[in-house]
Amino acid sequence: MLRKYAVLLGTIAAFALPMASASAQTALKWAHVYETSEPFHTESVWAAEEIKKRTDGRYTVDVFPASQLGKESDINQGLTLGTVDIIISGSSFAARSYAPIGVTYFPFIFRDGDHLLKYAKSDTYKKLTAGYEEASGHHITATTYYGTRHTTSNRPIEKCADMAGLKIRVPDVPAYLAMPRACGANTTPIAFAEVYLALQNGTVEAQENPLTTIEAKKFFEVQKHIVLTGHIVDHLNTIVSKTRWASLSDEDKQIFTEVMQEAAARATEKIVSREKELVQEFKDKGISVTEVDRSDFEKTVMEKVTFEEFGYDKADWEAIRAIQ
Numbered sequence: 548m549l550r551k552y553a554v555l556l557g558t559i560a561a562f563a564l565p566m567a568s569a570s571a572q573t574a575l576k577w578a579h580v581y582e583t584s585e586p587f588h589t590e591s592v593w594a595a596e597e598i599k600k601r602t603d604g605r606y607t608v609d610v611f612p613a614s615q616l617g618k619e620s621d622i623n624q625g626l627t628l629g630t631v632d633i634i635i636s637g638s639s640f641a642a643r644s645y646a647p648i649g650v651t652y653f654p655f656i657f658r659d660g661d662h663l664l665k666y667a668k669s670d671t672y673k674k675l676t677a678g679y680e681e682a683s684g685h686h687i688t689a690t691t692y693y694g695t696r697h698t699t700s701n702r703p704i705e706k707c708a709d710m711a712g713l714k715i716r717v718p719d720v721p722a723y724l725a726m727p728r729a730c731g732a733n734t735t736p737i738a739f740a741e742v743y744l745a746l747q748n749g750t751v752e753a754q755e756n757p758l759t760t761i762e763a764k765k766f767f768e769v770q771k772h773i774v775l776t777g778h779i780v781d782h783l784n785t786i787v788s789k790t791r792w793a794s795l796s797d798e799d800k801q802i803f804t805e806v807m808q809e810a811a812a813r814a815t816e817k818i819v820s821r822e823k824e825l826v827q828e829f830k831d832k833g834i835s836v837t838e839v840d841r842s843d844f845e846k847t848v849m850e851k852v853t854f855e856e857f858g859y860d861k862a863d864w865e866a867i868r869a870i871q
Contacts, residue, residue: 575608575791578616578625579635582763586814587635587691587783588612594810601802608633626685626788633791635691635783639720644683646858648675652722653859654729654852655845656867657780660692660819667782671866676784684789688804689811692818693781694757696723699770701752706840707731707847715753716742721857726778726844727755729851746770757781758825759818772835775826776844785811 577595581587588610595608616622616631623640625631642649650656657663666672667690676687704710711731717723719736727734732753737745745751746769754766755776761767785807795803829836854861 571605573606575606575632576611576616576630577608577633577635578611578622578631580614580619580622581612581635583612585763586817587693590810590814590817591635593813594806597806597809598803601806602799606799626786627683629788629790632788634786636786637693637781637783639722641679641683641687641784641786642858644685645675645679645681647860647863648679649722649857650675650854650859650863651782651867652720652779653854653857653864654722654726654778654848655841656864659777660695660780660815660822662870663690663692663780663782664815665870666867669867669870671863671870675863686787686789686792687784688787689785689807691783691785691811692815693783694759694818694822695777696755696757696779696781697761698753698755698774698776698778699746699761699766700772700774701770703772703835703837704774704776704839705837706843710753713753714751715755716745716751717755723755723779725852726776726848729848730844742766743769757818758822758829762825762828767829767832767834770834772837773829775836775838777841778844 577591579587579591583589591610591612595610599607611631614621616625619636619640622631622634623636623643626634638648638651642652651663651666657666672690680686698704698715700713700715702709702713704713707730709730710727713727713732715727715732715734716737717727717734718739724734735745735751737751742751742754743764743766746754746766753770755778756764756766758773761773767773787803792800826836854864
């Protein structure tokens with residue numbers, strides 16, 4: 548009889564263990580606006596799998612790409628509403644909660660992508676991300692290089708003054724508008740999905756984006772010149788919502804941080820590698836790819852744009868510029 552009870556109890560325990568394991572599993576939502584082919588998505592999927600593996604299945608993560616859970620403004624709001632747990636988003640959106648973090652979009656603040664990555668390990672980065680967390684409650688775990696923004700145009704550009712009167716499409720974000728407006732261009736906000744047609748029919752004569760975007764959206768088909776202005780070294784933050792971050796143990800916070808930073812590094816490496824290849828590939832297509840007098844552009848911006856109008860702190864700008 549005792550043996551029968553022992554077998555019965557063992558059988559119940561065998562069924563109970565999977566049930567307990569299942570009940571302890573927490574499902575998270577990770578949202579972004581990028582396409583499934585882009586490294587920002589593929590490496591998010593890798594991170595989701597790693598989080599499940601490294602937490603022994605206590606957390607599962609579903610990644611929702613291509614604005615499936617809303618536009619970038621929507622998913623940022625979703626962090627507060629609790630509809631998403633993790634997002635990838637630009638610092639221009641983080642700056643809506645904490646303006647000083649937007650200084651990283653000030654034209655020519657970074658020399659190149661390597662400078663950005665060094666900033667992401669600096670005390671200034673810790674200060675600005677902590678300020679964002681205090682203001683919003685949400686936690687930035689990692690920063691990914693998005694690409695260096697360059698200009699495409701139907702007329703040659705060598706110096707800032709060459710942009711005078713140029714009809715250029717620029718995202719309706721103050722920091723993005725700063726350089727073209729300082730150079731006298733006529734900025735036009737056009738929905739991203741409509742930019743190709745606007746360039747094709749002459750509604751605008753120019754636009755600005757990283758080389759990888761110029762390739763993906765085929766802007767080179769309707770533009771004669773790719774001008775390497777390099778005015779903004781663009782980047783994305785991986786952000787965990789306030790409530791989700793607070794619910795994690797210290798051990799799990801460490802796991803999430805390590806995985807997300809590894810994913811950011813993997814995505815960054817792919818973007819950097821592709822950018823290097825694209826300059827020659829565009830030239831091989833017969834597109835004019837030219838360098839500019841960067842110092843001329845930078846001088847004009849510094850004369851005509853102030854930090855105060857954006858809510859930035861010049862001391863942060865100076866600290867970032869000093870990073871070697």
